[in-house]
Amino acid sequence: MQRGLPAVVMNNSIKGGKKTTQRLSLFNKRKLVPYFITLLLIIAAWLTGRSASGQDAAPIVHDLIPEAAIVEKHGSIFVGLSVDEQQIVGFAAVGEAPGYSGPISMLVAMNPEGDIIGVRIISHSETPGFFRLLAYNGFIEQFVNKHFNHQFVPGHDLDAVSGATLSAEGVAASARQAVRTIAREGLERELPPEKRALQFGIPEITLILLFAVGYVGHKLRSSVWKKRIRWGTLLTGLVVIGFIYTIPLTISQVVSLLSGYWPDFYTNLYWYLLIGGILFVVSVDAKNPYCSWFCPFGAFQECLGAVTGAKRYRPRRWKNILTWMQRGLALSAILFGLAYRNPSGLSYEPFAVLFDLRGNSFQWIFLISIVLASLLMYRPFCNIFCPIDPVMDFISESRRRIREIWEIFLQTIASR
Amino acid sequence: MGDISTDHREQVKTILFLLFVLFNAVLIFLIWSDNLTERSPENQGFVRGAQIFPTESSDNPLDIMPDQDLDVDDSSIPTPPPTLQPEKENFDLGDIGQLLTSSPITRRI
Numbered sequence: 001m002q003r004g005l006p007a008v009v010m011n012n013s014i015k016g017g018k019k020t021t022q023r024l025s026l027f028n029k030r031k032l033v034p035y036f037i038t039l040l041l042i043i044a045a046w047l048t049g050r051s052a053s054g055q056d057a058a059p060i061v062h063d064l065i066p067e068a069a070i071v072e073k074h075g076s077i078f079v080g081l082s083v084d085e086q087q088i089v090g091f092a093a094v095g096e097a098p099g100y101s102g103p104i105s106m107l108v109a110m111n112p113e114g115d116i117i118g119v120r121i122i123s124h125s126e127t128p129g130f131f132r133l134l135a136y137n138g139f140i141e142q143f144v145n146k147h148f149n150h151q152f153v154p155g156h157d158l159d160a161v162s163g164a165t166l167s168a169e170g171v172a173a174s175a176r177q178a179v180r181t182i183a184r185e186g187l188e189r190e191l192p193p194e195k196r197a198l199q200f201g202i203p204e205i206t207l208i209l210l211f212a213v214g215y216v217g218h219k220l221r222s223s224v225w226k227k228r229i230r231w232g233t234l235l236t237g238l239v240v241i242g243f244i245y246t247i248p249l250t251i252s253q254v255v256s257l258l259s260g261y262w263p264d265f266y267t268n269l270y271w272y273l274l275i276g277g278i279l280f281v282v283s284v285d286a287k288n289p290y291c292s293w294f295c296p297f298g299a300f301q302e303c304l305g306a307v308t309g310a311k312r313y314r315p316r317r318w319k320n321i322l323t324w325m326q327r328g329l330a331l332s333a334i335l336f337g338l339a340y341r342n343p344s345g346l347s348y349e350p351f352a353v354l355f356d357l358r359g360n361s362f363q364w365i366f367l368i369s370i371v372l373a374s375l376l377m378y379r380p381f382c383n384i385f386c387p388i389d390p391v392m393d394f395i396s397e398s399r400r401r402i403r404e405i406w407e408i409f410l411q412t413i414a415s416r
Numbered sequence: 417m418g419d420i421s422t423d424h425r426e427q428v429k430t431i432l433f434l435l436f437v438l439f440n441a442v443l444i445f446l447i448w449s450d451n452l453t454e455r456s457p458e459n460q461g462f463v464r465g466a467q468i469f470p471t472e473s474s475d476n477p478l479d480i481m482p483d484q485d486l487d488v489d490d491s492s493i494p495t496p497p498p499t500l501q502p503e504k505e506n507f508d509l510g511d512i513g514q515l516l517t518s519s520p521i522t523r524r525i
Contacts, residue, residue: 128451315430322437329444348447362446369440377433384437385444 035397038331045338046258057094057107057122064109064118065090077185080109088112091186094122095178098263099170101125101252101344106171108178114148114187119175125261127252127344129358130164137161139168143175148183149191152176163246163356169267196266203247203270206240211277214293218285230292234299242296246355249274249290251330251387252344255337282395291382291389297351298382304374313377314384322384330387349386 068080
């Protein structure tokens with residue numbers, strides 16, 4: 001037994017009939033230092049983001065109610081008054097609701113008759129390409145001239161936007177909240193409670209099936225069937241999660257989770273199933289149920305590689321540098337997202353470019369480069385650039401450390 | 417002789433691989449830069465009536481501040497052109513996706 005170490009941190013095992021004594025990795029400095037530095041950086045970024053203040057909506061009210069000479073704040077609403085302060089010319093209120101990558105804040109202005117006269121997005125953290133789609137499709141304009149007793153639901157009294165469903169729902173929800181506030185506090189009219197139905201459809205059912213089939217596939221001993229099932233889940237993921245619905249796991253969702261920007265449960269059950277399912281399996285079973293089994297972008301690269309028989313390539317000499325580069329990219333995206341409460345600020349995955357044909361010039365070049373490389377090597381994006389892989393590693397590492405601490409705790413109690 | 421050839425091939429492969437990594441790392445930085453530029457307040461529009469104006473309220477002649485004289489003849493004030501999106505100077509490769517996915521009915525702008 002090594003000197004200076006308490007007995008509880010020694011793990012005795014018998015290998016090949018020979019008793020060996022090894023230290024638990026909890027005290028392995030090579031792994032311990034980077035792990036705790038990462039943890040501290042994440043905590044620091046989270047605290048920085050928490051203390052950042054939001055944007056003040058008051059100066060913007062004049063833009064939306066130009067007739068108002070004076071704007072006063074009454075409770076949660078802004079009231080626009082005429083020059084003589086005798087006449088109310090408009091009301092405004094801010095609504096906030098979760099979008100795809102974080103909260104969307106929207107200022108809504110209404111005239112005293114209850115018609116919306118203007119809206120303005122105060123802040124959002126959506127992926128620019130998706131959010132731009134709302135403007136291109138005139139989604140935000142639709143609110144103007146609508147009466148306060150409308151439902152403001154995409155697909156009902158608002159035209160839905162294909163490809164930016166969750167962002168559109170976030171904008172609509174924030175508008176609904178603002179309209180309700182003005183109706184209650186300004187117009188003194190009470191609206192009936194919102195009807196909320198749990199959205200459970202093909203994406204949710206497919207996701208549950210993929211988790212279940214993947215779990216069974218993991219446990220199979222027959223490598224032939226394991227391979228067949230894996231290809232089945234990969235192709236299903238590629239078609240359903242990728243091309244049809246475009247809802248893969250992204251670093252933005254991880255940052256949203258850490259930031260506390262949890263979307264509405266009723267309309268985003270898929271988000272909870274995806275994030276919750278992965279966290280559950282990684283924490284309990286120490287297996288990554290997503291990347292190799294149904295990640296649509298991974299499946300796409302693997303399909304290309306299968307055509308040419310591409311093999312994994314990573315020069316041994318550069319292995320560590322590449323690993324740390326991948327971790328650095330993931331950590332940068334997480335730290336920036338947390339510090340600025342902007343989950344998709346430093347996201348770079350080319351998923352939307354491939355599945356939705358949407359992205360800027362650099363994203364298109366990045367995608368083309370990855371596609372060409374996929375023909376020569378196995379999953380180049382996953383193995384070199386993907387930020388999800390280091391996140392999974394970090395969760396596994398955390399799980400291992402928690403288990404070790406728990407074992408030490410149990411041994412300490414037993415020794416007493 | 418065969419070993420030297422294999423070594424040489426391996427070196428070329430490694431160099432090409434590193435060039436690929438470097439090229440894409442630069443692209444990632446450019447994507448980040450583009451993301452952050454696009455999110456800047458200057459590029460966030462706001463909607464009034466059925467129009468999206470630039471964010472800078474000073475550009476809008478209809479802005480009325482509390483201390484300003486309100487007895488203004490509105491007809492003499494030029495109305496800003498109803499542009500629904502900031503005009504792009506150059507065609508962006510990213511527009512390809514937009515053009516491909518937008519039908520004439522849904523693409524209003």
